[in-house]
Amino acid sequence: MDYYSSQISKLIEEFSRLPGIGPKSAARLAFHVINMPKEQVEQLANTMIDAKNNVRYCKECYTLTDQEICPICASSERDHKVIMVVENTRDLAAYEKTGKYNGVYHVLHGAISPMLGVGPGDIKLKELMERLQKDVDEVIIATNSSLEGETTAMYISKLIKPTGIKVSRIASGVPVGGDLEYIDEVTLLRALEGRTEL
Amino acid sequence: MDYYSSQISKLIEEFSRLPGIGPKSAARLAFHVINMPKEQVEQLANTMIDAKNNVRYCKECYTLTDQEICPICASSERDHKVIMVVENTRDLAAYEKTGKYNGVYHVLHGAISPMLGVGPGDIKLKELMERLQKDVDEVIIATNSSLEGETTAMYISKLIKPTGIKVSRIASGVPVGGDLEYIDEVTLLRALEGRTEL
Numbered sequence: 001m002d003y004y005s006s007q008i009s010k011l012i013e014e015f016s017r018l019p020g021i022g023p024k025s026a027a028r029l030a031f032h033v034i035n036m037p038k039e040q041v042e043q044l045a046n047t048m049i050d051a052k053n054n055v056r057y058c059k060e061c062y063t064l065t066d067q068e069i070c071p072i073c074a075s076s077e078r079d080h081k082v083i084m085v086v087e088n089t090r091d092l093a094a095y096e097k098t099g100k101y102n103g104v105y106h107v108l109h110g111a112i113s114p115m116l117g118v119g120p121g122d123i124k125l126k127e128l129m130e131r132l133q134k135d136v137d138e139v140i141i142a143t144n145s146s147l148e149g150e151t152t153a154m155y156i157s158k159l160i161k162p163t164g165i166k167v168s169r170i171a172s173g174v175p176v177g178g179d180l181e182y183i184d185e186v187t188l189l190r191a192l193e194g195r196t197e198l
Numbered sequence: 199m200d201y202y203s204s205q206i207s208k209l210i211e212e213f214s215r216l217p218g219i220g221p222k223s224a225a226r227l228a229f230h231v232i233n234m235p236k237e238q239v240e241q242l243a244n245t246m247i248d249a250k251n252n253v254r255y256c257k258e259c260y261t262l263t264d265q266e267i268c269p270i271c272a273s274s275e276r277d278h279k280v281i282m283v284v285e286n287t288r289d290l291a292a293y294e295k296t297g298k299y300n301g302v303y304h305v306l307h308g309a310i311s312p313m314l315g316v317g318p319g320d321i322k323l324k325e326l327m328e329r330l331q332k333d334v335d336e337v338i339i340a341t342n343s344s345l346e347g348e349t350t351a352m353y354i355s356k357l358i359k360p361t362g363i364k365v366s367r368i369a370s371g372v373p374v375g376g377d378l379e380y381i382d383e384v385t386l387l388r389a390l391e392g393r394t395e396l
Contacts, residue, residue: 003290003291003294003295004262004263004287004291005253005262005263005264005265005268005269006264007245007248007249007252007253007264008249008253008262008263008264008287010245010249011245011246011249014241014242014245014246018227018230018231019226019227019230020223020226020227021227025218027288027291028217028218028288029216029217029218029219030249031262031286031287031288032216032217033216033246033249033250034249034250034253034262036250038250038251041246041247041250042247043212044212044243044246045242045243045244045246045247046243047205047208047209047212048209048212048231048239048242048243049239049240049243050205051205051206051208051209051228051231051232052231052232052234052236052239053236054205055203055205055206055232064202064203064206064229064232065202065203065206066203066204066205066206067203070203071203088229089202089206089229090225090226090229092201093201093202093225096201097201
């Protein structure tokens, strides 16, 4: 990339290390930043550093937050007896956007994956089991519908069942508005197996 | 976006202002940055600030560079009598990647667009005309093959012709490896008009 001067190349290189940013997007971003007003560049840079320095795990549910206890865990309006287990904070946000879930969460920060060498000890599972010592009615497992997500769901349900706490799994099936023609066979079979009586 | 704590939301917001970054990519980037080692975040932030502070226009060709005169303009191995006019530094880099062009460049930083209110005075045209006072053999116009690029090319050629300096335009046609079936009609007509004898 010596067609650019070294400082531009360095910035392009930094950007292209970010996920989902290819070399062309990285160049586009770099030139955008160079053309941005100085104050805006500084603001972006400082926001990154501040977020990195101040964001940590919620002591209760392990979501990423800039407080000791995240707003959801701190809320008295949420049902603290229902815990939804998700893989990461973005999945938590996806359920929050529905506005219809009133329980709390537990963020695993990953999923069990023998392929990638991620074992039960590498995700926040021990922390989940500790939370179950308190008064909990139900654990809803909302890990992804991928191989890793399913493995993790199975593992967690086996772990929790002996405690007598209710364990459930979010439904897997045809997405709303999905056209059967374009949906993969595994999903179609899953939808069939999970059919409910009308 | 109050599903995230304020510092995370702020970072997502900052990222989503960048070009080509939608809200989902912005969230992905934000969580990636939060999970990056602290030193790497600082390095990314500082690289942005350094680039913003040190990158300026080359005094000769107006490309973005961190030197007074860019490496291409400073090189005695390049033919300074042939100037290729491009819209921006990325277009310059595209031609540099071919490794086959030995002249120098002139970067306009835009193209004439009555629609967007960009006139001849808003791009580095005056600066190009000043360069033509020196000994120049040919000006190759390599603005994009868009409405704005073509308008700019026409405008520049009319401006330069009275000086007697040779003006040329890069060819427009079917891209190498392109399948005629998938190429738009305007390009097909352009390719026909620009046909060369074999």
